[in-house]
Amino acid sequence: DVKVTQSSRYLVKRTGEKVFLECVQDMDHENMFWYRQDPGLGLRLIYFSYDVKMKEKGDIPEGYSVSREKKERFSLILESASTNQTSMYLCASRDRETQYFGPGTRLLVL
Amino acid sequence: AQSVTQLDSQVPVFEEAPVELRCNYSSSVSVYLFWYVQYPNQGLQLLLKYLSGSTLVKGINGFEAEFNKSQTSFHLRKPSVHISDTAEYFCAVIPFSGGYNKLIFGAGTRLAVHP
Numbered sequence: 212d213v214k215v216t217q218s219s220r221y222l223v224k225r226t227g228e229k230v231f232l233e234c235v236q237d238m239d240h241e242n243m244f245w246y247r248q249d250p251g252l253g254l255r256l257i258y259f260s261y262d263v264k265m266k267e268k269g270d271i272p273e274g275y276s277v278s279r280e281k282k283e284r285f286s287l288i289l290e291s292a293s294t295n296q297t298s299m300y301l302c303a304s305r306d307r308e309t310q311y312f313g314p315g316t317r318l319l320v321l
Numbered sequence: 322a323q324s325v326t327q328l329d330s331q332v333p334v335f336e337e338a339p340v341e342l343r344c345n346y347s348s349s350v351s352v353y354l355f356w357y358v359q360y361p362n363q364g365l366q367l368l369l370k371y372l373s374g375s376t377l378v379k380g381i382n383g384f385e386a387e388f389n390k391s392q393t394s395f396h397l398r399k400p401s402v403h404i405s406d407t408a409e410y411f412c413a414v415i416p417f418s419g420g421y422n423k424l425i426f427g428a429g430t431r432l433a434v435h436p
Contacts, residue, residue, distance in 0.1 A: 215364075253411070253428045254365075301364055308353050308372060308415060310424055312364040 213238045215313035217302055223319045230289040232316050234302030242305035243285035245269075245277065247298040248315075254301065260285055292320045323348045323416045327427035335435050336404055342397040342430045344412030353415040354395040355424070356386055360408045368410070371395065382406070407434045 218233035236243065244259040246269075256269030260279040274296060278286040285304075289296055297320045303310040328343040346352060353372050357365040369380025376388040386397045395412060412427040 217364075220362075251428065254426045256423070303365075309355070309367060309370060311367065312357075314364040315362070317362070 213240075213304070213306065213311040215302060215304055215311055217300075217313040217316050219316050220314060221317050221319075223321065224289075224292050225321055226293060228289075228292050228320075230292050230318065230320075232287040232289075232300055232302075232318070234285045234287070234304075234313055235283050236285075236304035236311075237283065238304065238306060238311075239282065240304040240306055241282070243279065244303040244305070244310065245275075245285065245287045246301045246303065247271070248301055249298050257287065292318075294320050296320050323352075323414065323425055325412055325414055325425050325427035327410075327412055327430045329430050330428065331431045331433065333433045333435060334402055337401050339400050340398065340402050340406075340432065342410050342412075342432065344395045344397065344427060346393050346395065346412075346414045346425075348393070348414065348416045351417050353417075354386075354388060355413040355415075356380065356384070356395070356397050357411045357413060358382075358408050359411065359429075365411060368397070402432070402434045404434050404436060406432060408432060 215236045245257045246254045248254050255271050258277040260266045276288045300316045302313040324347050326345045334340045355370045356368040359365050369378050371378045371388045379385045384399050409429045409431050411429050
């Protein structure tokens with residue numbers, strides 16, 4: 212079974228803090244993704260990576276950056292957290308056409 | 322532009338009753354189709370997918386979906402639901418448009434199963 216893990220299930224941060232969300236997959240997938248999920252808006256793609264050190268912007272990259280130093284790990288970075296970044300963050304990795312999701316990190320920015 | 326419409330934002334149903342969650346998509350190219358389920362405070366779990374072949378696809382937990390190309394639909398069905406099926410369900414498509422094939426999600430349907 213594909214396993215995608217995220218470092219935290221719940222996080223509480225203060226406005227202006229730098230926040231790191233970590234995602235690890237154990238299936239040697241080349242493609243990894245970060246989404247945010249908000250009520251009524253569904254899932255929106257923030258960034259994706261198709262190989263180590265390679266990244267592409269998704270639909271809503273503003274306020275975020277990513278890092279992919281190793282194939283199994285894809286990090287989402289909030290350089291200076293803001294209250295409008297309070298959300299559920301979902302990581303996924305892809306095997307051919309199918310994306311597999313982690314359990315999610317619910318982030319609250321105060 | 323490609324899009325996915327889930328026609329019902331909420332579907333209440335009694336336990337052991339049948340249910341259908343509707344999904345329509347718009348795309349000028351061929352697509353792959355998916356249904357995911359999200360239980361409270363969890364990530365998305367793949368229920369089933371259509372890539373090619375038979376238009377009736379069976380998935381986990383007794384769910385099935387039928388791809389109808391002429392109606393551009395991919396409705397999800399279960400003949401008898403359980404309380405444990407209470408969750409949010411997402412329909413998603415990948416249009417074949419060359420280059421990176423983006424997964425496009427619908428807004429979700431919240432299924433509430435009542436005793």
